[in-house]
Amino acid sequence: MKTRYTFGGDEHIFVEMDEEMSLDAFFKSLSMTNAVRAAQIDGVTEVCPANASFQVKFDPDRIKPDDMLTELKALEKVAEKAEKRLNTRIIEIPVFYQDPWTHETLMRFRERHQDPEGTDLDYAARINGYDSAADFITAHHSSPWFVSMVGFVAGLPFLYQLVERARQLEVPKYLRPRTDTPKQTVGYGGCFSCIYSVRGAGGYQMFGITPMTIYDPAQATSYLRDFMVFFSPGDIVKWKPIDRAEYDATLADVEANRYEPLIKEVAFDLNAFNADIDGYNAKLMEALHGV
Template sequence: MSGATPARYSWGGDEHIFVELAEEMSLQANFRAMAITTSLRENRPDGVVEICPANASYQVRYDPDVIEPRTLMARLRDIEDKVGDAADFSLSTRVVEIPVLYQDPWTTETLMRFRDRHQDPDATDIEYAARINGYAGAGEFIAAHSGSPWFVSMVGFVAGLPFMYQMVPRERQIVVPKYLRPRTDTPKQTVGYGGCFSCVYSVRGAGGYQMFGITPAPIYDPAQELPDFGDFLVFFRPGDIVRFKPIDRDAYDDHVKEVEAGTFRIRSRPVEFGLREYLDDPDGFTAGLMEVLRAD
């Protein structure tokens, strides 16, 4: 790995410091954000209120009556120097399995209502994505989308919505533009795609990402009634590694019944993720990650 690019620090009003680690998203840039914010969280000084990692940056909210702002900024610069390019940082995280009904009837009906806002009015979103990425058709595209793990680079924009970055060499990444104009409707738990990011829409609402399918797995439960939400109302955490599992309509319906009965659980297992091991052998490393849940 080459040396890390120096970060750019700026003030966000009287209570925030924003730190930009790179101008473009990469797994290396995001992993630096994870390493720095993890170190800050583990040795959290008094006065730090919130720590929020993002795709290639992070933001810290602080109480200026408790910690002097320039003292905190100096602390962040010191952590940045110690982390370096984060190649030796190991993240304790988890692999999670998200079942997906690709080309489902609900997102298909929705996308057909908004073809006037799309680059290709004569194709579905997944057919368009397959074509511009050089895949023979929807089936081959689904195999590629579900055949590699995805790294949750940040959670936000909408409550509980994860941004996921494909863990393959950059020349093999799926890239799909957003709609020409945003939709006014997107079904809850839609698996979407925009730029280099996959996502899961946590709630129903407007959106501009391409729609590939839907998951029966709730990822946002403000009432915290389901088993996966005992600790927090949002399921995903930055650093999660996601495996999409294609399912058919019968399996989807069975999972929905489990959700309604309050028994559904998202499958997950803890893992240690080191950036150096991934960069040394991306295909071998991710193949091992994909097998973690298959072993159950």
Template sequence: MTLPEHARYTWGGDEFLVVEIAPDMSLEANFVANSIATRIEERELPGIVDICPANASLLIRFNPDELPYMDLERHVRDVDVEVRKATEGVLETRVFEVPVWYDDPYTRATGAKFREGYHQDPSGTDLEYAAHVNGLADAQEFVRRHHERPWIVSMVGFVAGLPFLYQLAPLSEQLEVPKYLSPRTDTPPLTVGIGGCFTAHYSVRGAGGYQMLGIAPAPIYDPEQKLADFTDFSVLFKTGDIVKYRPVNEAEYREIEEQVQAGTYRYKQASVTFSLTEALDDIDGHNRKLLEALNVA
């Protein structure tokens, strides 16, 4: 995919700058957005309040009394040029293995409550619908396609700790599923769902419109920071993290739940280098390289 030559800059009142890298999501657009956010943060400009990278854009909140808006725009435009000229295209990040009980009774029961008037196919389940719209044989085939390739965290937000993830797969093989016709008023905590081309990993219970695929046994948001994986921060995922979902059965789900309650559970994870160039040239080869790190972790 070819990105627009220049980002689109939009001001939101006196305190916000929106930088739109591209109108559509892509690995390239997401990489540029996150790279700009990182480099602006590294400049330690006075007056920067917050930097929020998203799928193909970023939002910068600033104090105009400390940082004139023209100065901020100049810095961002300079960084945008730097990022696009950079030849290495690498990101030092982490890869996580995340267990999921696909087709679990909790999301099934919730889905059954929200069919008529909410869902495109009231007669089936979310997984069956997801398989159908992707031309797959059955729900099991969809589950396999969902967990066999890793996903990259493209943004974190909406509610505390909720990541949106984009699958590292050729465009022709990416999974895409429409969201509910009308959002549910309930979604079990730690539901793993899909809407459009994005997986959303619900950090807490609440409303939602993504098709529900399964449920995870371990938290991704720990405000009390009880587990060791949350020692530094209450939110597990950061933009750029790589996630490999691993299917588990009920017995393993319960076992992990017990470890979480005991405070002993640790996510399997490793440090890796993500290369945009390698991913675009040979996505499956680069995926294997990323996932090898989990085998030695």
């Protein structure tokens, strides 16, 4: 991986670890953003991380752009030696696949889709070599996912599948974005899954919906009283398929502040993961369910 530095005017530097998303690129980006914060460079006003990159905003009256670039390149050497371990949490997220609300929405926007005759799941299954939408759904929820970024829309997580690259699901975005997407839709675009934190425009394929609130600016939801955004970069997610009855029951619990997400603290080790991906994922599942 060769890091690319790009100036954004005279008060931003964009740092890209790699053109492709990978866990190695994510960990290097994470190490660099941590190093930038720890260095407390005079003039830095904001550090904004993304999937395999980050952007630094700084005051050019306090530090010259070229001097800022020199500081960042020096910190890259520190990041390359950083341990690829992360203390994080694994979370079970319920998903009602093939729900009526995203189905109604996707049918309203078929003229913007690559396959106007089918559904988003039918299309995703076909281009990924699966015989049915049910087989694709199984592939989507059977392995854990890594939250590599939160943002674009407030509270929206981007999730990267924890399997070998050859097994990763890939689905392009709509040909033209929709003007509507239900709140808490589980979507897919490129190599990323996501949860739409609010209702609005979107271009990701729609597979289902979760009853679990993930963004609450009023912080009225019981598990969001400490912070309005549920996810953080580094979180690990396991999708749990549910039916309509469980969706309705869970939604009622969320709205009544009775719901508590299943969360366990774990340490993620990238080297151990790469050495035995399926075995490591099995251990993550054991940690989640207390086996």
